[in-house]
Each structure stands twice: as C-alpha cells, then as structure tokens.
Amino acid sequence: GFEIDDTSIVSITIEENHDDHDDDDHDDHDHDEDCVSGDANMDGSIDVSDIVLLVGFIVGNNALDSSHDCADFIHDGNIDILDIVALVAVILGERGEVATSAEFTERDNVLVMNANGIVGAVQITLSHGNDFEIELTNNSLVAEYHTDKNTTTLIVVNPVDDIFTTNNDYVIEEIIAATTDGYIATSWVKPGAIELSNAYPNPFNPSTSFDLNVSSAGFVSLNVYNLNGQLVDVIFEGNMDAGIYNMTWNGAELSSGMYILQAVSAEQVSTQKLTLLK
Known part of the structure; x- marks a missing residue:
C-alpha cells in the first residue's frame, strides 16, 4: 500500500x-x-x-x-x-536535501536504512530458501515485491527507515538506491560484512584509492559499473583473508563520467559512486 x-x-x-x-x-x-x-x-x-x-x-x-x-x-x-x-x-515536489549515501543494517529481523538525506527509491534483490516470507514497510509511498523461485526483487518508493521484515534467512544480492541526482552509494552492514571506505580523491583523474574491509575470509569480487549497469572493469576477483586491503582503481581508459564501485562477498554488497573527470 x-x-x-x-x-x-x-x-x-x-x-x-x-x-x-x-x-x-x-x-x-x-x-x-x-x-x-x-x-x-x-x-x-x-x-x-x-x-x-x-x-x-x-x-x-x-x-x-x-x-x-x-x-x-x-x-x-x-x-x-x-x-x-x-x-x-x-x-x-522536492522534500528536502537529497542523500549521497545510504547504509542498510539488520535489527531484530528488520532491514533498516540510515541515509544522510532524502532517498527517492530503493531496489533490492534477495536470494533465499523455498519457504521465504517477507513483509514490506507501510511507511512509504509505494512498496512492492516479486518472488521467482529463490529470488525476490523489491522496490520501496520514498523509504523512511524500515524496508522489510522477515524471519527467514536471506542473502542480499544487490542494493540500488537513487535520488533526483541519480544513483547513490549504498552499504550493507552485518556480521561478516564487507565495507568500502570513501575513495580519495573523488572526483579523480585518472586513479583513486580506497580501503576494502573484509570481515570474514571468502570469495570477493570488486567491480566497476557504468550507470547503465554495464561492467566496465574488474579490479579483483578471488579469495581473500579477513583484513583491510588498500586498493587503487585506474580509469585512464574510460571516458569522464560517473561510475559505481561494487564490492561483493558471500553475504553482502557494498557500493560507492565514483566520478572520473578528465
């Protein structure tokens, strides 16, 4: 509703x-x-x-x-x-200052969003078992989901804080958040999380550096996408031990524009918006 x-x-x-x-x-x-x-x-x-x-x-x-x-x-x-x-x-109409980032955490079976401004909409893709049940927030303009076998896609428009509630296990495959300025950085924080520090410099030309915090050993992919969701570069893909890794991305072969840095581990996704200015 x-x-x-x-x-x-x-x-x-x-x-x-x-x-x-x-x-x-x-x-x-x-x-x-x-x-x-x-x-x-x-x-x-x-x-x-x-x-x-x-x-x-x-x-x-x-x-x-x-x-x-x-x-x-x-x-x-x-x-x-x-x-x-x-x-x-x-x-x-405009409702206030738009967010530049949004952090998602799980509290008592509720996925909660904490943003530094107004978020226009959130789209999340989940993977889960066969008996998955979910209840979306009532505190939004529109909220709807679709489940196909073991994958659920949901959208919440004008989210405030709570996104959904479930008593079942799930893995967040993707989180997309947007404002009237475009896509914004998102992070998903939970035990065993993977986190990206703020890249510096940003905007940058031609390279920028950031820390990748891996809480649990496992397979990690670190990719860069354009705003159409197309993969433009693979920074790292393979197994990592727990620890903090200093990473650098060089965008010398790409044109100026906005890109999405995405870190993925077995249980979580962290993204950040990067701006390449040549």
Whole structure:
C-alpha cells in the first residue's frame, strides 16, 4: 500500500497542443507518439497510479499499459527507479536535501536504512530458501515485491527507515538506491560484512584509492559499473583473508563520467559512486 502526506498534489494533467494536420497525416501517427511522458497507464495524467504501475513492471508483477517510450520518463532508454524518483519529484515536489549515501543494517529481523538525506527509491534483490516470507514497510509511498523461485526483487518508493521484515534467512544480492541526482552509494552492514571506505580523491583523474574491509575470509569480487549497469572493469576477483586491503582503481581508459564501485562477498554488497573527470 501507499500513503500520501499532501493529498492536494496527487495528479498532474497535461493538455497537449498539436499543430493542425490533414487527416492523412494524422492517420500516419501512432497513438503512443502523443502520449504524456511518464503516463504509464495512458489516462492522460501523471499521478501515483503511474508510479504503482512502473514499480510493478520493474519487479516483474505486471506489464505496462503504454509503450516503453511513454513510460521512460527521463528518456534514457531504460525503465528503472530513476524514472520513478523523477515522477515522484514532479507529483509531490522536492522534500528536502537529497542523500549521497545510504547504509542498510539488520535489527531484530528488520532491514533498516540510515541515509544522510532524502532517498527517492530503493531496489533490492534477495536470494533465499523455498519457504521465504517477507513483509514490506507501510511507511512509504509505494512498496512492492516479486518472488521467482529463490529470488525476490523489491522496490520501496520514498523509504523512511524500515524496508522489510522477515524471519527467514536471506542473502542480499544487490542494493540500488537513487535520488533526483541519480544513483547513490549504498552499504550493507552485518556480521561478516564487507565495507568500502570513501575513495580519495573523488572526483579523480585518472586513479583513486580506497580501503576494502573484509570481515570474514571468502570469495570477493570488486567491480566497476557504468550507470547503465554495464561492467566496465574488474579490479579483483578471488579469495581473500579477513583484513583491510588498500586498493587503487585506474580509469585512464574510460571516458569522464560517473561510475559505481561494487564490492561483493558471500553475504553482502557494498557500493560507492565514483566520478572520473578528465
């Protein structure tokens, strides 16, 4: 379910003005070309129902009523939580200073988020056993999940603190958090955790250094992705003993832009946003 604190701002209807065309030209245009950007349910307005539909589409619970282009609110070629965050900002307005990082911890079977500002949306992928049960927070705008065999994907829009509750074991495979400024750094702290220190310098050119804290021996991968989720570099992949490792990444062969540094161990994921400026 979802709640809206300010019920006076729930829908924006956009009237489109079109130049006059003759009938033949009008017939050549598809309906989707005249859609309102972000209007996922094609009702002529942008409101919370569009956010609900987009969330369900991303986690895998439903199809879209509109074309891909209509639902792609920020026009980057993808339908993801960045579109959701941008839609929320249009509908409800800015709510305060946006976060630059978010830390997730487990307390009494509850996954809790602690951020240094406003987080627009969180998407988490879990792996688990066959009898997994989960209850999402009620303290959000929209919260929805989809379970396929031993994998659950969930999205919480406008999260405050609690994300979900479960009495079952699980492994966090991925955490993505976003604001109106884009993706932000995330970390998952629990016994046996792996942590990234703040990279320095950041922004950087062409290299930056950081510490990797491995609490328990095991397999570790340390990768760099672009903002489209494409792997651009493998810094390390293999077994590590427990300890603190000083690491350096050189981005000399890549173009300027924002990248996501991701450290993964058997039980946790830690990410950090890096900016390469040439």
